[in-house]
Amino acid sequence: MGGESSVGSGADIGVEVAELVVHPAGLPDPLTVSIAAIGPSSEAEPPQLLVVIDANMLFATVIQLAALLQLTGEIPPVLVVGVGYDLDPIYSNPTALNEFLIRRSRDNLAVTVDLTQMPRKMTRPSGGGAPNLLDGIVNTVIPAIEQRHHIAPGPHALLGHSGGGHFGLYAALARPDIFDRVVAGTPVLFSYELFESLAASWAQTDEASRTQLFVGTGQLEPAEYLDDIHRFIDHLHGIAPSEAHITSHTFEGETHNSVWPAVFTRGLRTVLGDFRQGETSATPTVTRNT
Numbered sequence: 001m002g003g004e005s006s007v008g009s010g011a012d013i014g015v016e017v018a019e020l021v022v023h024p025a026g027l028p029d030p031l032t033v034s035i036a037a038i039g040p041s042s043e044a045e046p047p048q049l050l051v052v053i054d055a056n057m058l059f060a061t062v063i064q065l066a067a068l069l070q071l072t073g074e075i076p077p078v079l080v081v082g083v084g085y086d087l088d089p090i091y092s093n094p095t096a097l098n099e100f101l102i103r104r105s106r107d108n109l110a111v112t113v114d115l116t117q118m119p120r121k122m123t124r125p126s127g128g129g130a131p132n133l134l135d136g137i138v139n140t141v142i143p144a145i146e147q148r149h150h151i152a153p154g155p156h157a158l159l160g161h162s163g164g165g166h167f168g169l170y171a172a173l174a175r176p177d178i179f180d181r182v183v184a185g186t187p188v189l190f191s192y193e194l195f196e197s198l199a200a201s202w203a204q205t206d207e208a209s210r211t212q213l214f215v216g217t218g219q220l221e222p223a224e225y226l227d228d229i230h231r232f233i234d235h236l237h238g239i240a241p242s243e244a245h246i247t248s249h250t251f252e253g254e255t256h257n258s259v260w261p262a263v264f265t266r267g268l269r270t271v272l273g274d275f276r277q278g279e280t281s282a283t284p285t286v287t288r289n290t
Contacts (some may be wrong), residue, residue, distance in 0.1 A: 015063055021086065022144055024136025027129070029103060033141055034061045034085045035149070039070035047077040048272065049151045051137060051179075053108060053160035053167050054088050055082025057098050058260070062159065065264050069269045075272040079151050083133075083141060097189075102126060105134040108163040109125030110170045111191040127190070130170050137171075138178050143210045154178060155210070157271060161185030161260040169215070173198035174208035183267030184215045199236060209243035214269040216263030218254030226250070 024031040034055050041047040041136055049062070052062050059082035069075045085103050088096040109127030145151065151258050158179045160168040166186035170180040174197065189195050201207050215233055233248045240246055247270055251262045 015067060017063075020144060020148075022136075022140050023155060024132075025139035026132035027107065028259075029085060029143065031136065032084050033144065034059050034084065035145065036080045036081035036082075037149075038063060038080055041077040041150075043150060044075075046150045046152045047079040049142070049154070049156040050078045050080050050144065050272075051141075051156060051213060052082040053157045053158070053164035054104055056087060057084075058082070058159075058161065058164070059084065061261065062180055062264060063217050065261065066268065069265065069268055071085075076271050078157075078272070079145070079149055081141070081145055083137060092102055105150030108167040109167070110192065111171050111194055113190050127214075130167050133167065134171055134175060138277045142178075155180035155207070157181040158182075159183040159185075159264060159267065160187075161263065162188060162256065165215075167189065169195065170198065170212075172187050173202040173211055175270035176202060176205055180207060180210045181212045181266060181271040182214070182272065184213065184255060185214060185263035185267070185270055186217050186221060187223060187229060188225050189232060192228055192232065195232055197237065199232075199239060203239040203241065209241040212245040213247070214257065214263075214270040215246075216267055217246040217248070217250045217279070218256060218259030220255045221259070222243070222256070223253075225256075 015038065016033045019078055020033050020035070021030050022033060026230045037047060041045065046176060050066070052059055059080070063080050066075065066080055071084070077155055084104070085100060087100055090097040090100045105126040107129040110130035111127055113127040142156070155176070155178055158168050158171055159182070162185065165184040166189065169187040170183040170208045172184070215229065230248075233246070234251075236246055247268060251259050254262060
């Protein structure tokens with residue numbers, strides 16, 4: 001486990017960001033963990049923990065969106081914890097971007113996928129590391145955060161998009177005792193059968209009744225993504241406990257890359273908003289809006 005150091009203000013919005021490095025067992029590379037407290041909190045009312053997957057790509061945007069929503073009272077105070085890698089900035093360095101895409105595909109996906117056929121072609125098949133990443137977050141990242149910050153007791157919230165959305169959906173179904181509020185942007189399934197099996201086991205757990213899941217997609221995304229996602233949400237509709245709160249929304253006119261800010265704002269308001277008032281839905285809410 002590495003040390004902690006301040007890395008300044010997040011995206012010039014006055015949010016102090018700290019960073020630590022951990023290397024969970026089972027993962028090939030260390031994880032860089034970025035931490036930002038959004039909104040006022042106290043010993044009596046500690047912040048909710050929000051884990052963000054693919055922090056190299058999403059962390060700065062998520063803390064800005066969370067700060068805006070917290071400022072307007074639409075979500076409670078949160079401690080945003082981004083899980084990423086020690087790489088140069090990916091948007092300005094093609095080599096770092098390629099390495100990030102290889103690592104995230106390896107660690108986020110629960111199945112091995114032939115990524116040489118994807119639009120942004122990888123040089124080799126990848127995936128299958130999601131169980132190890134989930135174990136690393138549960139057994140190493142969250143305990144490291146708890147040693148340094150006073151946070152609300154679990155279960156916690158998690159957010160991701162695309163491969164990170166795949167991981168978020170996987171985490172929600174595999175470990176509802178750890179993550180019961182999940183925002184999954186375009187969770188490309190790759191293996192419908194795997195998620196169907198996970199859902200069957202999830203539906204039998206006591207924790208399933210607490211699940212608050214938001215799945216967001218863009219209208220202009222590839223049909224093969226959307227068809228499986230919508231079919232799976234309909235499947236969850238049929239097996240979810242009556243108390244579960246599962247919602248999805250397809251955003252008109254949005255592509256795979258343009259949709260995620262809308263997914264995150266709608267999703268955070270959906271899965272965290274009820275908790276701001278100490279309330280949960282009294283009736284089953286399993287809906288899909290297109």
